Amino acid sequence: MTDPDLSRRIRDAGGRVTTARLAVLRCLADADEPLTPDEVLEYLGRNSDHVPDRVTIYRAIDWLAIHGLVRRLATVGRAARYEPVEDREAHAHFQCRRCAQTRCLPAPTPPLPPLPPGYAAERIELVIHGLCAACRAGDTP
Numbered sequence: 001m002t003d004p005d006l007s008r009r010i011r012d013a014g015g016r017v018t019t020a021r022l023a024v025l026r027c028l029a030d031a032d033e034p035l036t037p038d039e040v041l042e043y044l045g046r047n048s049d050h051v052p053d054r055v056t057i058y059r060a061i062d063w064l065a066i067h068g069l070v071r072r073l074a075t076v077g078r079a080a081r082y083e084p085v086e087d088r089e090a091h092a093h094f095q096c097r098r099c100a101q102t103r104c105l106p107a108p109t110p111p112l113p114p115l116p117p118g119y120a121a122e123r124i125e126l127v128i129h130g131l132c133a134a135c136r137a138g139d140t141p
């Protein structure tokens with residue numbers, strides 16, 4: 001996705017296109033897995049000349065999440081992980097319990113269990129917890 005596309009998304013959400021919002025959205029759109037704010041900061045430090053400070057990054061992520069441009073995943077660990085909300089459907093994730101790496105899974109989310117009468121689901125999220133290939137390979141039997 002190009003910067004003008006990303007800028008348009010921010011404007012359509014009713015916001016001002018700031019350097020930080022654009023940089024964060026660009027970073028999450030380019031990453032192939034959900035990132036923590038610190039990982040976003042690290043990525044911007046490597047790939048961009050003007051790196052917003054940590055507080056600005058956190059504020060930008062909050063703004064993008066509140067306005068539905070990125071979603072916060074139900075992963076475990078101290079740091080929340082975010083990914084862009086694109087046109088693609090909601091999907092399941094795998095999170096490694098050792099290194100916390102989190103990957104998007106291409107398979108569709110399984111069917112929703114029946115809800116009690118009168119209940120309404122608003123959000124379904126599936127996170128599979130386990131060990132990634134690298135961490136399993138590092139395991140001595």
Ligand SMILES: [Zn+2]
Binds near residue numbers: 097099100131132
């Ligand atoms: Zn791992």
Ligand SMILES: [Zn+2]
Binds near residue numbers: 034083091092104105
């Ligand atoms: Zn994902």
